[in-house]
Amino acid sequence: MNAIDLGELAEREEEAQEWEDQRGEWEDSFCTYADRGGNAEQLLDVISTLVDKLENSGPEVLLERLRTPTRDE
Structure with a gap:
């Protein structure tokens, strides 16, 4: 007999x-973005790209790139 761990x-x-x-929350955010004229498919593509980068390099590398000023700043 298998016991059920209630915790x-x-x-x-x-x-x-x-x-x-x-x-x-994500669904609400996407709907708000689209309602305000944003391109939901483009936003999903950007998010997908970020997720792929996180999977390939880890969050530390991506966070460091985000913290590093670009030439435009």
Whole structure:
């Protein structure tokens, strides 16, 4: 007989709720962006590119690039 770990079950439920809350926040943000005339597909492409860069180099490298001033600044 397998025992159910109630603590682990509660933790999974909390995590699922957190993901659902975050999904709702992102959905609201995208809708607001599109409602104000933004190109939602272009925004998703940019976010996808950032996620790919994070997966390939890690967050530290991307954060360092964001902190480094560009020639235009």
